Amino acid sequence: MKLKQYIIFLFALMAGAMLHAQVEVHAVLDSNSIRIGEQTKLDLYLRYDASTQKSLSIDWPKFEDTLKKEIEVVNITKIDTTIPDKTNPNIIQQHIQLTITSFDSGAYVIPPFKFTLNKDTVNPLVTEPLLLAVNTMPTDTALAKIKDIKPPYDEPFDWKWYLPYIYAIGGVLVLVIIIIIVLVKLSKRKPAEVPVVDNTPKVPPHVIAFESLEKIKAEAIWKENRIKEYYSAIADTLRLYIEQRFKINALELTSDEILHIFKSQVVDQESKNRLRQILTLADFVKFAKQIPIEAEHTLTLNNAFEFVNGTLREETTTTNETSKNAL
Numbered sequence: 001m002k003l004k005q006y007i008i009f010l011f012a013l014m015a016g017a018m019l020h021a022q023v024e025v026h027a028v029l030d031s032n033s034i035r036i037g038e039q040t041k042l043d044l045y046l047r048y049d050a051s052t053q054k055s056l057s058i059d060w061p062k063f064e065d066t067l068k069k070e071i072e073v074v075n076i077t078k079i080d081t082t083i084p085d086k087t088n089p090n091i092i093q094q095h096i097q098l099t100i101t102s103f104d105s106g107a108y109v110i111p112p113f114k115f116t117l118n119k120d121t122v123n124p125l126v127t128e129p130l131l132l133a134v135n136t137m138p139t140d141t142a143l144a145k146i147k148d149i150k151p152p153y154d155e156p157f158d159w160k161w162y163l164p165y166i167y168a169i170g171g172v173l174v175l176v177i178i179i180i181i182v183l184v185k186l187s188k189r190k191p192a193e194v195p196v197v198d199n200t201p202k203v204p205p206h207v208i209a210f211e212s213l214e215k216i217k218a219e220a221i222w223k224e225n226r227i228k229e230y231y232s233a234i235a236d237t238l239r240l241y242i243e244q245r246f247k248i249n250a251l252e253l254t255s256d257e258i259l260h261i262f263k264s265q266v267v268d269q270e271s272k273n274r275l276r277q278i279l280t281l282a283d284f285v286k287f288a289k290q291i292p293i294e295a296e297h298t299l300t301l302n303n304a305f306e307f308v309n310g311t312l313r314e315e316t317t318t319t320n321e322t323s324k325n326a327l
Contacts, residue, residue: 023048023056025115027127035135036105039074042098044113044127051090059116060096067100070108071132075099102134205244206312212237213304222297228285230297234304235282238275241308255279271310274303 023046030041048056060079066072077097084093102108112126216237222230235255242250242258246265250258258279262272278300284290292300 022052023117023125025113025125025127027110027113027130029110029130029132032131033133033135034102035137036103037101039099039101040132042100042110042130044096044098046094046115047084048092049090050092057118058094059119061113061115063098067110068108070104070106070134071100071102071110073098074101100132102132105134105136107131107133204313205241206308208244209237209241209308210305212240213301213308217301227291231282231285231300234300235279238278238304238307245311245313255283267311271307274307274310278303278307
């Protein structure tokens with residue numbers, strides 16, 4: 001029984017040796033000597049015969065940010081597989097290239113890289129170690145000599161050198177004087193402005209809002225699938241009404257800014273809730289492309305009418321009472 005185990009062990013050793021003999025790994029440095037901070041290439045090659053290695057499993061070395069403390073890895077390429085000899089397509093070569101550098105001068109040994117074949121971690125394939133020399137910049141001692149301070153150069157004064165500047169400044173002054181003279185003459189000829197009195201009675205904001213809302217109601221463009229235009233028209237009508245009625249720059253404010261300002265306005269809570277429903281839904285339709293149900297079309301328009309009706313100022317009534325008192 002022991003003899004059989006020895007024979008199996010010897011066959012396994014022979015198979016592993018044959019496998020390792022048929023697979024080659026190499027590490028090559030593009031340059032063995034660099035200056036501090038300079039980069040060089042390190043190429044790893046693995047070559048095997050595919051005709052004899054039908055089920056070959058290869059585990060490449062794991063690369064970190066450094067090969068050792070003094071040697072940093074800048075970049076690692078992916079594994080590329082090629083056929084180096086076109087006359088023998090069974091020979092397969094795999095390759096990885098590392099870009100390395102160092103910022104410490106000295107001579108460093110790059111340790112061998114280990115390749116594991118068919119999960120055999122006991123007998124890995126290793127590359128040859130490499131030597132990298134990192135040199136400092138040479139110092140030119142001739143440049144280190146201290147030299148005397150040179151005296152400043154004395155440039156002779158030449159007034160002709162300033163002539164272009166004198167002409168330019170003089171031209172600008174003449175142009176400014178001409179412009180001032182022209183403006184003075186025009187201001188003297190300008191007739192006195194006669195103030196224009198606008199006797200046209202102002203239309204109250206709520207009247208304008210009701211007319212616009214009635215037009216929106218009559219056109220009912222939401223039935224033509226123009227949902228975004230329908231809600232924009234309602235929101236813009238209320239923004240114009242708020243700007244004229246409450247003296248708030250509502251056309252330039254966002255919906256959240258308008259609602260925040262209305263918290264301090266003397267308006268009943270129901271009107272505030274209606275305004276919030278209209279502006280919020282209009283924003284959802286405009287920016288989030290939400291499609292409300294048909295009942296919300298009518299509800300939003302009715303809320304707009306109720307908001308204007310609940311916040312309007314009775315300018316017309318005041319005007320009529322003043323006229324009666326005058327009579």
